[in-house]
Amino acid sequence: MNILIVGMGYVGVTTGLILAELGWKVTGFDTNEAKLNRLAVGTLPFYEPGLDVLLEEHSRAGSISFTSDFETALREHPIIFLCVGTPSRPDGSADLQFIRQAAEQIGSLMTEYKLVVIKSTVPVGTNEQVVRWIGEAQREPVSFDVISNPEFLREGSALHDALHPDRVVIGSTNKQATAIITALYKDMTCPLIVTKPQTAEMIKYAANAFLATKISFINELSRLCDRLGVSVTDVAHGMGTDPRIGPHFLRAGIGFGGSCFPKDIQALLYTAKEHGSEMTLLNSVVAVNQTQISYAVHNWERTFGSFRNKTVALLGLSFKPETDDQRESPALSVLKHLMEEKAIVRVHDPVSKLPADMASDRVRQFETLEDTVAACDAVILCTEWKQYTTADWGLLKESMRQHYFLDGRNALDGKRMSSLGFSYRCLGNP
Numbered sequence: 342m343n344i345l346i347v348g349m350g351y352v353g354v355t356t357g358l359i360l361a362e363l364g365w366k367v368t369g370f371d372t373n374e375a376k377l378n379r380l381a382v383g384t385l386p387f388y389e390p391g392l393d394v395l396l397e398e399h400s401r402a403g404s405i406s407f408t409s410d411f412e413t414a415l416r417e418h419p420i421i422f423l424c425v426g427t428p429s430r431p432d433g434s435a436d437l438q439f440i441r442q443a444a445e446q447i448g449s450l451m452t453e454y455k456l457v458v459i460k461s462t463v464p465v466g467t468n469e470q471v472v473r474w475i476g477e478a479q480r481e482p483v484s485f486d487v488i489s490n491p492e493f494l495r496e497g498s499a500l501h502d503a504l505h506p507d508r509v510v511i512g513s514t515n516k517q518a519t520a521i522i523t524a525l526y527k528d529m530t531c532p533l534i535v536t537k538p539q540t541a542e543m544i545k546y547a548a549n550a551f552l553a554t555k556i557s558f559i560n561e562l563s564r565l566c567d568r569l570g571v572s573v574t575d576v577a578h579g580m581g582t583d584p585r586i587g588p589h590f591l592r593a594g595i596g597f598g599g600s601c602f603p604k605d606i607q608a609l610l611y612t613a614k615e616h617g618s619e620m621t622l623l624n625s626v627v628a629v630n631q632t633q634i635s636y637a638v639h640n641w642e643r644t645f646g647s648f649r650n651k652t653v654a655l656l657g658l659s660f661k662p663e664t665d666d667q668r669e670s671p672a673l674s675v676l677k678h679l680m681e682e683k684a685i686v687r688v689h690d691p692v693s694k695l696p697a698d699m700a701s702d703r704v705r706q707f708e709t710l711e712d713t714v715a716a717c718d719a720v721i722l723c724t725e726w727k728q729y730t731t732a733d734w735g736l737l738k739e740s741m742r743q744h745y746f747l748d749g750r751n752a753l754d755g756k757r758m759s760s761l762g763f764s765y766r767c768l769g770n771p
C-alpha cells in the first residue's frame with residue numbers, strides 16, 4: 342500500500358520513516374518546498390538522533406521519496422496521513438487551518454476511495470469536521486473514510502518511541518478502514534486500542550495533560566521540600582517505586598516546555614471552557630509551570646546574590662536534550678530573566694542556536710563548554726544534555742571566577758558537585 346504523508350515536520354518525517362521501516366512505500370508532501378528539497382537530498386529539517394541514518398537508507402532504497410506535486414501524489418496513494426501542525430491561537434484553541442487546507446485539497450482533487458488518517462493532535466470532534474471539509478470540497482461524491490491515529494512520540498527519542506510505541510490508538514467506526522490501518526501496523530507488538538474517533542482524540546490530550554500534571558505536582562512539591570529541608574529527588578524515588586504512581590515524569594526542575602504540552606493543555610482548557618466544564622486541576626498545572634522559573638531564579642538568588650553584572654554560563658537552549666527545538670523552551674525564559682536582571686550571559690547548546698533577537702554584547706553563544714564557563718561566576722544548567730551531566734566539572738571549575746552551580750534540571754549529583762568545591766543548588770534539594 343502506498344502512503345502519502347502530508348506535513349513533513351517532526352511527526353510527518355518520523356511517521357514516514359517508521360512506515361517505510363515497516364515495509365511500506367511512502368511519499369512525503371509539504372507546502373514548504375525548501376523543506377522538501379532538503380529532505381530529498383537526505384537532510385533532516387530538524388535535529389533528531391537516528392532519523393538521518395534511516396532517511397538515507399530508505400531514500401536510497403526508494404521506500405521514501407518527496408514531492409511538491411500534491412495532485413499526482415494523491416492520485417497514486419490510497420492512504421493519506423495528515424501530520425500538519427495544529428498550533429495555538431491567541432485564545433488557546435487549536436488552530437486547525439492547516440488541517441482544513443489539507444482536507445479541502447484532498448476533497449477537491451480525489452477521484453477514487455481514500456483513507457485519511459489524522460496523526461496531528463486535534464480537539465475532540467475534529468475527525469467529524471474533517472469528514473465535512475472533505476465532503477464539502479468534493480466536486481462529485483466519492484467515498485472516503487477518516488480515522489484518528491494520534492502520535493505519542495517524544496522529541497529527542499522520536500525514532501525509538503515511534504518504533505516501539507506503548508500502544509497504537511485508532512479512532513474509527515468503520516470496519517474496512519480499521520482493517521487497513523491495522524494491516525499497516527501488523528508488525529507492531531504493542532496493544533492496539535480501537536475506539537471511536539472522539540475517544541482517540543481525547544486520549545491524546547488526556548495523556549499529555551496527565552504527564553504535565555505529574556511534572557507540576559513534583560515541581561510544586563519541590564518548593565515545599567525546599568522549606569522543609571527534604572530532598573524532592575528522594576521523595577520522587579520513594580513515591581515512584583509504587584507501580585500505581587510510576588517513576589517517570591517526576592523530575593523537578595524549571596518546568597515543562599516544548600511544542601506539545603503547553604499548546605495541548607491550552608487547547609484542552611479551551612475545549613472545556615467551550616463546553617462549560619471547569620478544569621481546576623489543569624489550570625493549576627499551568628499556573629505552577631508559569632511560576633516555576635521565577636521561583637527557581639529567586640531561589641538561586643538567595644544562594645548566589647543578585648545576578649546584576651555577574652557573568653553566568655547558561656547551558657542548554659532547547660526545551661529538552663537531544664533536540665534543537667526551542668518552542669516554549671524554559672531555557673529561553675531563564676535567559677530572559679537573566680537579561681532583565683542585567684547579567685552577562687555566556688550561552689552554550691550542543692545543537693541549538695541563540696535566537697538572533699536575544700544576542701547582544703552581553704549575551705553571546707560560545708562553541709565549546711570550556712569557553713562558555715571560563716571566567717564565569719555561576720553556571721546555570723537549563724537543559725540536561727549528556728555533555729553537561731558527564732563533563733569533567735572538577736577541571737572546568739578551574740577556569741571559573743566563582744564556583745556556583747545552579748542546576749535547573751536536578752541533573753547532577755549534588756554531593757559530588759559539593760565535593761568538587763562548587764556551591765551547588767538545584768530545586769527541592771536544600
Ligand SMILES: NC(=O)c1ccc[n+]([C@@H]2O[C@H](COP(=O)([O-])OP(=O)(O)OC[C@H]3O[C@@H](n4cnc5c(N)ncnc54)[C@H](O)[C@@H]3O)[C@@H](O)[C@H]2O)c1
Nearest residue numbers: 348349350351352371372373425426427439442461462492
Ligand atoms: N513534535 C512532536 O513531538 C509531536 C508528537 C506527537 C504529536 N504531535 C502533533 O503532530 C502535529 C505535527 O507536529 P510537528 O511537530 O510535526 O509540526 P511541525 O510544525 O514540525 O510540522 C508541520 C508541517 O506541516 C506543514 N504543513 C502545514 N500545512 C500544510 C498543508 N496544507 N499541506 C502540507 N503540509 C503542510 C508545515 O510546512 C510543516 O512542515 C501537531 O498536531 C502536533 O501537536 C507532535
Ligand SMILES: O=c1ccn([C@@H]2O[C@H](COP(=O)(O)OP(=O)(O)O[C@H]3O[C@H](CO)[C@@H](O)[C@H](O)[C@H]3O)[C@@H](O)[C@H]2O)c(=O)[nH]1
Nearest residue numbers: 492493494495496556590591592596597598599601660661
Ligand atoms: O520529569 C520530567 C519530565 C519532563 N520534563 C519536561 O517536560 C517537557 C516535555 O518533555 P517530553 O514529554 O519528554 O517531550 P515532548 O517531546 O514534548 O513529548 C511530549 O509531547 C509529545 C507531543 O504531544 C507527546 O507525543 C509525548 O508523548 C509527550 O511526552 C520538557 O521540557 C522536559 O524537560 C520535566 O520537567 N520533568
